Each structure stands twice: as structure tokens, then as C-alpha cells.
Amino acid sequence: MPPIGFIAATPGFSNGGGIGFLVPSTAKEGDVLIAIVACTDTSTALHVTGADFDLLVRLEQNPPASGRGQIFVYRHVVTGAEGAQLNVFTDINPTKGAGAMLLYRGMARDVTLVASGTANVVASTNFVCPSETLVTYSDLYLGIAFVEAAVAVTQPAGTTERSDAAGVFGACQLEVFDLLRELVGATGTKTATTAGAQSGMAASVALAALPVLVAPAVDPDVPGAIGLVTVGV
């Protein structure tokens, strides 16, 4: 049920064959874990398998110069029976790669992805995450900035940073922020910034919330009933 509530975030770490994520202790059945994996290798060089996840979207940039790579957005619905760790596997170690996993409550568990987009960044302090068109007032905008250097990233004004994870492979950084606008329509671009000019990828996804419930009501024809009590129910 909306609003989509952020609960916790965990950075990715090397699991020997890719990137692993520890499941936050606060995860409850029905929560949604969104794992973001980014690497500078394009799909011709590296394949990623989300062993414990469903792939929502794979975003790729393959320009002639820098700012190329892939960003994967995965989803796992918490069942309560999973182990302490969820994994994403790669066929080779990424040249540069990072991961972050976010725990949300109230996010749709079936059709989660509303929209997505990506852009490459070449030698700039601005990582411009594309605008997304929100369909429902409760949609969540998630911005991703993958920087090909181990530098801090500042989230755009008006958004909330959820992860600023150092690279698992090579020197890189993965910034993730979100925004709950409570409006439909275009969000406009959101620009994350670095202190010095960097290259990398900027991406965005819009994620759907669970449907909002109708509050049950009582509408008596005539007033008069036993209301709240202090003994019994």
C-alpha cells in the first residue's frame, strides 16, 4: 500500500562469482528488494545473471568513447524463506562494477516497472538522469548515477539519497536516489553531481506501488451504536 516506504539499503560485495547483497534484517514478507548492478563492460564483453532476482530492466550505453556500460535493475520479493544473502553472478569479473540493494515496502510485487531510461556521461560533473513519466500518483522515481571513479556523488536537490556505494570491482561509485512526487506526468530530469568531471552512466526507473486500499466505512441509517470500548473488543 502506498506510499512506497524506503526501509534500508545495503552495498554490494564480491561473492566470488559476481556481486552479493546481504538481506537487511528488517525485511518482511511482501517487501521488495531492488538490486542495482552497474558495470563499465557492455553486453558483448560481460553477461550478468541475477540468480536470486527477477530482471526488471537492463540499460546499456555503448558510445565510441567513455561512458559505456550496463546498468541492471533487479527485483526480489521477500518471502521470508530466503537466506541471508542474495546474489548476482557475472561470467567474468567486471572491469569496473558496483552494486546496491534497496529495501522498499509498499512496492508492487508483480508489474513493478513503469518506465526507464539511460544516458551516457563523458567528462562532466553532471549526471543527468532522464525524466520519466509517472502514470500513477504513487509511482516512485529512482535515479542512478554510475561513475567510473571512486568519488562521492551528490544527489539532486529535492531527492533523497539511498545509496552511495563504492565499487566492488575497480574504482567506481554507484549513487542511487529516489523521489516520491505524488503527482502523475513527467518528472523532469534529475541531475546528480560530482566534484570533478567524470564519465559514466546516468539512468532512471519509475517503479509502481501497490494499489491503494479503500478505507472501509460504516454508514448507519440511524445514529446510535456501541463505539470504542475499554473492556473487550
Added chain:
Amino acid sequence: MAVPASIVLVRFREQDINVLPSDEMGSLNDLNEDAGTGFFLPPVVDAFTGKGRSFGEAFGLVTTDIVPGASLATRDVTIRALVKWDPSLQHGLVDTGALVIRGKGNVAAEYVSYGLELRVVNEPLRIGEVRFRWQDTAGNVKIQQGGQFIAPLAGFVMFTAVRRWVSATSVEIRYYAGDRLLAEFVSPDGDIGGGTTGSFSVGVRYQAGLQADNLVGVIDELQVLNYEISGEEIAATWDRISRLQPRGYKAMRDLLQPGAPVTNDPTSRFQKLLRIAGQALGYAAAQVENFRQNQLGDRAYGPVLEQWERNLAEAPRAGDGIDRRRKRLLAHLRQRAGTSIKGVAATVADLLALATSQVQVLAFSQSINDDFSAGIRTELWRPDPTAQWTIAANALRVQAANASNILFDGSNRNWYTFLTAARGSRSGSIGSANTNRWFDGRGCRILAKIAPTTLPDKGEVGVVFYDWAKGNALFLGLRNNAGVYQVVTEAFRTWVSQGVTVQLVSALATHWLHLRQIDDSAVLPPKIKNHVAAWSTTSGTAGFTDSANIQHPQEFQWMGLYARGFGAALAGALDVSFDDVKMRHPYSDRPFRWYVFRDPALAGSPDMTAAAAALKRLRHAHTDAKVIKSKSMLAGNANCLADQTPQGGF
């Protein structure tokens, strides 16, 4: 800790606007307007339970506690309200309307300890949100994430907001509309302010001395409780109000003879009398239905849950939530497969917030081995002096400087020792004049690899059984006696040497030395046992030669490694390595202790108390079982508990 109770219940039953609303719990003075701030008594209107108050612009109520602090709640709190609310009407004034706010917010005594408000999220879609707000002890406003809903076109909604305080950095929040859970969060805002003399306002909020966030809607009833209400109780209340009480009235009407000459007008006196009886019938049915649905441990709450806990001897700790308490009960009832590892893991996994495969069950044997690959484990060994014992190349190394006086001759005890406790026996000693007497060291043995780099004249290294209280010691060592390397044994009784026996003329080479006490029925003087020294230059498992029996006092508290001088100071530097120490204590009670290890590095909030209680039930009577977070008792480690964590390590 406050007794769980309803601390405020305002029913708004007044028939006349000028009759001030009162609190049935006696916590509040009568609620009144605040003309100075510009809000006045809300009009009385028909509502679900009879009468209610219609709030809007310039309407509101405020009061103070009769006994200061009676309505204050800075930890757990539940707020319930029967409300008729239209987001379109609210949006016409201001998007947020305050239901109840405890505190004006301007000074510490008035910091808001709890507040509940309704907010318009999307007016065209009629989407609203119910949310908590409060202030911390510094006065910072903490508006919590809310639970969203589609507001009905008509009728009254029962909103319930539950705050369960866990710690200063963790608060669990749940919102309900009727019996439906709208949202559930964990907030970090556990630092909650509020003073005993704070005000209690309804339908309006104070902001810098002015009114703000006027609610546009009808409040029928408002209740504040100082404890966490369970979802089951909320659902049972809503079931009573929305289904069973109306059914009770219908049942009364259905009892009438068809065609009976009575009016069907719901506003008539006769129908109102039927309604009263029907509501009472429905109320009674709701209590029965609540018991039927919520009597078992997985759904119990309140006194029923407490009774389950008493019956199963599962006492909750202060601060335990309903979920945790239920889990404890279920783990108690579900335990099966006894003390098997599988059974233990299945019983405690949930309590320890682990998957079954993550539960580690640790059991001891009577053997203790140390290859020093983990360094010097000071919880197991007592190096003395500490500076002389180090680790080099994954082995234990002892060094002494040239001309060091490390004499041990009974009178002088300047030796270097690396000792551990010799575990004992609780059964009677064979041949002892005193039966049923336990003694340390019974049947013990020690085997160690000794690799000397330099062993100067007058220097000796080896293994020892040592009773420091009585001055008894049995040495088995490699010594350098004027350039001749010898494997020797020497026994001391009450600090007097019984003589050195040269067992072997050897060389400066690696030796394996094995000293053991023979625990047999040999007829010997009282409290004396045969001991055997053995040595090998081949390996730790072959090539041993045994000495003749050495009669020596049976009891000793220490065993281990040593470096000592004999006769005079060392004639050179001593540098010797020890490795692959194996000790066996056949009569120690280590095998009777077992542990469930909960790795603190794994995520989760374990209920260690409940898991410990579960182990107490599962264990065999002759064993002792503990839940631990450290495999060894380490000084200054927060995961170590006296009388619980293994002493000497696992």
C-alpha cells in the same frame, strides 16, 4: 513502566454545543475552545454512535490533564478515532487536518509527544493519508511516513495508528483503516519529547501560538491508549462495529412475528429499543468471536497472550512486542525431534532470526588441540611472562636471552611457562584413601612438537604437569647438559626434586614429547598414579619410546609447555618453537556442555532469552546448554557473558 490502559476516551455525546466534551477515563479536564487563539466549540451533529462534533475552520478543542502527565505517552501509544472525512472538503481549507495533538510544541513542557493527522494526498482521486507526528526532546518536529487510503464517499472510518517504541533510534509504526493494514514502517525517531503539563488538542494544532491544520470532518469518538494494540484486536473491534452489532439489530427485528403491528421507522422509539438490544447482542457476539479467532498462541494478545506465557513459562522481557512474544510461544509448542541437531535448529532458528542452515550447534570433546594458527589464545593459555612467548611462522616460540636466570629447581621458580588448566574428574580415585573425591588431571595427557633453534647449556624445554599449590611437578623435556642433548624426566614433590632421569641421549633436533597419566587399577600408595613419558624424533604419531612408569602425585591443576634453566643461568640464548599441541582430559565435563552459536555478524534481531529457554527445555538433564554469540570468553567483548560463553574457547 505505565500499566497498559486506555488513557483518553472522548465520546462527544453531548446533545448541546455548549455542553463541554469530557474524557471518560478521567485523564483530561473538559475540552473547550480557545477563543484567544481563534478556535471555538465545534457544532454537535449526528454521528455513528449517536452524536459527534463537526470540525472545520476556526473550530477546535483544547484542554489539559487533570493530573499532569495522565495523557502523556512518550513510548508506546495507540490512537483510535471514528471519523467522517472528505479529502475534497479538507482540501478546500488546508491539506492537512489534525485529529489529535498532545502538546502545543512551543516549549519543552509542550513538546508534542504524539499527534495524528489526516492529509490530502491526491484530491481528485480522493486519496488521503493518516500519519503520526511528534517532536524529539530538542523540539525538532518529526513527521512520520503515513498510510494512504481512498476515502469513502460516505460513512465513518475507524482509523487506528500504533506506535511501538523499541529504542531511541527505532520505532515501529502501523496504520489501519477499519481492519485493513494501510502501512507498516520502522522509524528512526525514537527520541520522543513531551511534558506532563502539555496540552491536549483535538481537530486543530498549535503553531507558534496560532491555530493551524484545522480538521474538516466529524469526529465521533477518540481514544488514546498507552500500549501497542495488535492487528487482531483492531480487526475484532471493527468486526463488532461494522458487522456483528448491525447483525444483532437485524436479528432482533427478525425475531418479530411477521406482520406484527409495529412500526419499521428506524427513528421510532420501538425500533430504537430494538436497536439497543441488538447492539448489545452484537457486542456479546463480538466477544465470543474474538475469543474464537484469537485464543491460540499465534493470534493471542492482551490477557490471553499473558496466560499462554504463564502456562508455558515463557516470560516476556520488557520491550518485547506482540510478534516476538507469539514467536516464542510457537517455538515452544512446535519443538520436535528432541535434542537432535535438526530438532534444536528447527526450534531456535526463528527465535534467533536465522535460517535453519545458519544455526551452529557446538559440542566439545575431551581433546584440546592447538596448532597456533590462530595465534596465542589467551582465553586458553596463560603465557608467563607474556613477552617471552610469541608466534612465528604459525608456531609458538619461546626465547630467553643469554645468561637469563630461568631456573626451576624447587627453590627458584623463574621458569617460563605456557600453561592451561588440567580438567578433572568427579568420580572417586582408584587407590585413594578418600573415595568419591574428584581431582584435576586424572588421566590427562599432553603431546607437543618441539623444534629447537638454539638450546644453550643449562637450558631445557618440554611439557609439564604442575600442581603449584602443593609444589608437585613432573617434567618431560629436552635439555642441553654441557653440550649433550638429553631427553629427561624430573619429578618434584613439595618442591623437592626426586632426581633427574636421562631417558635418551639425543641431539638438537625436532622432538615429539608425550606425557600421560595412567588411570588404571594398579595398587599404588594413596593419591599416587603411574605416569609415562614418551618421545619420538620421527613424527607425532610414530616412533615413540615409552619410559618406565613414573610414580607421581595424581593431582595437578596445570599442564602445558615450559622453558627452564637448571643448575645455573643459561650459557647462551634460547630459541625454541612449539607446535601441534594435543591435550586430552578424559574425565573433564566438557562433553556435557553444548552450545548454540548465533553469529553476531549475521543480520537479524535474535531473541536470545527465548532461545536460551528453549535449550533449557530441550537439553538432557545431565547436560548444560547455552546460546552464545562468541565461541570463546574474551575480556572486554560485548558478546561474551559470564557463566555462558565457553571459557577457554571452542
